[in-house]
Amino acid sequence: EAGVAQSPRYKIIEKRQSVAFWCNPISGHATLYWYQQILGQGPKLLIQFQNNGVVDDSQLPKDRFSAERLKGVDSTLKIQPAKLEDSAVYLCASSLEDRDNSPLHFGNGTRLTVT
Amino acid sequence: DQQVKQNSPSLSVQEGRISILNCDYTNSMFDYFLWYKKYPAEGPTFLISISSIKDKNEDGRFTVFLNKSAKHLSLHIVPSQPGDSAVYFCAASPMNRDDKIIFGKGTRLHILP
Numbered sequence: 001e002a003g004v005a006q007s008p009r010y011k012i013i014e015k016r017q018s019v020a021f022w023c024n025p026i027s028g029h030a031t032l033y034w035y036q037q038i039l040g041q042g043p044k045l046l047i048q049f050q051n052n053g054v055v056d057d058s059q060l061p062k063d064r065f066s067a068e069r070l071k072g073v074d075s076t077l078k079i080q081p082a083k084l085e086d087s088a089v090y091l092c093a094s095s096l097e098d099r100d101n102s103p104l105h106f107g108n109g110t111r112l113t114v115t
Numbered sequence: 116d117q118q119v120k121q122n123s124p125s126l127s128v129q130e131g132r133i134s135i136l137n138c139d140y141t142n143s144m145f146d147y148f149l150w151y152k153k154y155p156a157e158g159p160t161f162l163i164s165i166s167s168i169k170d171k172n173e174d175g176r177f178t179v180f181l182n183k184s185a186k187h188l189s190l191h192i193v194p195s196q197p198g199d200s201a202v203y204f205c206a207a208s209p210m211n212r213d214d215k216i217i218f219g220k221g222t223r224l225h226i227l228p
Contacts, residue, residue: 004158042119042204042218043159056215091158103149104216106158 002026004107006092012113018080021110025073025094031055033104034067034077035091043091049075082114118142119207121219129227134192136222138205141186145207149216150179150190153202162203163190192224200226 005024013019025032030051035043046065047057052072060067064083069075079086089111093104120139128134138148146167151159165172165179165188172179178191192199205219 040124040220042121042206042220044218045215048215093158103161103164104151104159106151106160108156108158 004092004094004105006090006107006110008110009108010111010113012115013082015084015114016081018078019082019112020076020078021090021092021112023075023077023092023107025075025092026105029094029096029105030072031095032069032075033093033095034075035093035106037089037091037109039088046077079112082112084114087112087114117219118145119205119217119219121203121205121222123222124220125223125225127225127227128195130197131194134190134195134199134224134226136190136192136203136205136224138188138190138219139186140188140207142207142209142217143186144209145217147208148179148181148188149206149208150177151204151206151218153204153221159204195224195226197226197228200224 007022032049034046036046037043046060047067048055049069052069067077089109091106091109093106095104096102118141149164150162152162153159163174163177163179165181170181181188202221202223204221206216208216
């Protein structure tokens with residue numbers, strides 16, 4: 001079984017620039033998550049999709065962050081404009097069925113550095 | 116407000132001995148708990164979980180214990196091996212399964228030769 005694919009692996013941008021991350025979940029996984037992990041912290045959920053609908057985006061800074069999963073498969077997360085405090089690893093995860101408490105399967109993440 | 120707390124940022128254990136990683140939670144609505152392991156430059160991988168109806172779950176060298184009255188869980192690894200050196204995250208999920216999984220800050224485990 002192929003894992004969760006994310007790209008790019010690393011990205012360095014200047015503040016006020018924009019950036020986009022891409023995620024392809026495990027085939028057949030209906031639920032997709034974007035997490036932000038700041039150095040020294042645990043992953044923090046930004047947004048959760050069930051198929052192509054948003055289940056939870058309560059911690060997504062909507063003035064600068066946006067995410068979509070148009071066809072219910074792959075997803076993009078965008079930051080525009082970026083701030084220094086957005087430097088973090090952005091992790092995408094997927095699971096089979098949210099209500100089953102099926103474990104999250106994470107991708108390797110995108111490490112973003114904002115200078 | 117940290118609902119899942121891992122108070123030890125790091126832990127060093129001799130190879131072959133037992134590693135015990137601790138986790139405390141504050142939200143009594145949590146009913147499902149998970150441990151994830153993370154190597155550098157990789158995403159977290161699922162290790163073991165436990166439901167609140169149990170007080171112990173075992174999988175090979177890994178055992179998770181849950182003390183609901185103390186709102187405390189622990190992960191035991193025995194015997195510890197060099198490949199166990201990683202960051203371990205404790206996570207909790209509430210009874211309303213539409214709610215998000217909350218992660219602790221992680222504990223870095225070093226297995227000494």
